[in-house]
Amino acid sequence: xxxxxxxxxxxxxxxxxxxxLDCTYDTSDPSYGLFWYKQPSSGEMIFLIYQxxxxxxxxxxxxxxLNFQKARKSANLVISASQLxxxxxxxxxxxxxxxxxxxxANSKLTFGKGITLSVRP
Amino acid sequence: xxxxxxxxxxxxxxxxxxxxxSCSPISGHRSVSWYQQTPGQGLQFLFEYFSETQxxxxxxxxxxxxxQFSNSRSEMxxxxxxxxxxxxxxxxxxxxxxxxxxxxxxxxxxxxxTVL
Numbered sequence: 760x761x762x763x764x765x766x767x768x769x770x771x772x773x774x775x776x777x778x779x780l781d782c783t784y785d786t787s788d789p790s791y792g793l794f795w796y797k798q799p800s801s802g803e804m805i806f807l808i809y810q811x812x813x814x815x816x817x818x819x820x821x822x823x824x825l826n827f828q829k830a831r832k833s834a835n836l837v838i839s840a841s842q843l844x845x846x847x848x849x850x851x852x853x854x855x856x857x858x859x860x861x862x863x864a865n866s867k868l869t870f871g872k873g874i875t876l877s878v879r880p
Numbered sequence: 881x882x883x884x885x886x887x888x889x890x891x892x893x894x895x896x897x898x899x900x901x902s903c904s905p906i907s908g909h910r911s912v913s914w915y916q917q918t919p920g921q922g923l924q925f926l927f928e929y930f931s932e933t934q935x936x937x938x939x940x941x942x943x944x945x946x947x948q949f950s951n952s953r954s955e956m957x958x959x960x961x962x963x964x965x966x967x968x969x970x971x972x973x974x975x976x977x978x979x980x981x982x983x984x985x986x987x988x989x990x991x992x993x994t995v996l
């Protein structure tokens with residue numbers, strides 16, 4: 760089974776509007792972190808936002824927020840007030856078996872296939 | 881603090897050759913992971929090195945290998961290159977202990993390998 764599923768192949772949004780990028784995950788580990796990365800055409804991976812499995816509140820970071828629904832195993836990224844510079848690939852990723860402030864952290868990230876977001880002027 | 885650096889940024893090789901890519905992690909980070917990104921397969925985990933030891937390995941053939949030096953710098957090697965090895969190779973570094981989730985992996989700019 761896919762550990763990270765991103766089914767939207769491409770998304771279009773009008774500038775200044777909000778957009779939601781979907782991500783569902785699968786893990787039996789109670790300790791995990793979920794992350795969203797942005798990858799522009801240059802190829803660099805830009806870290807956007809994270810959510811720990813024990814976090815009670817949904818994460819927010821500027822125009823980015825993460826709609827975390829643990830029971831449904833979903834971690835959707837919401838981008839408010841889209842900008843032309845938001846056009847890029849967006850990847851959802853998970854790091855399993857990791858607890859904060861413990862040694863021996865497993866560094867492996869499992870990625871979804873990614874979603875292409877295009878912002879229209 | 882300097883970020884993760886990768887060299888070279890671009891590389892063109894022919895089938896059958898071998899290639900070595902280099903990654904220098906953020907100062908103080910002891911874990912280095914490598915990923916291969918292709919249009920067809922997406923981002924796939926190659927391996928992780930921690931304190932000069934391979935700690936985790938993805939599902940890649942033995943032609944893909946790596947190592948880590950005492951200063952945490954890492955190299956990955958691909959022998960007998962195939963056309964399908966054309967990809968963006970990303971390196972990421974991580975501290976041994978995560979104080980916050982933002983301590984998660986920092987990525988380098990990548991090495992774009994083209995195999996002709």
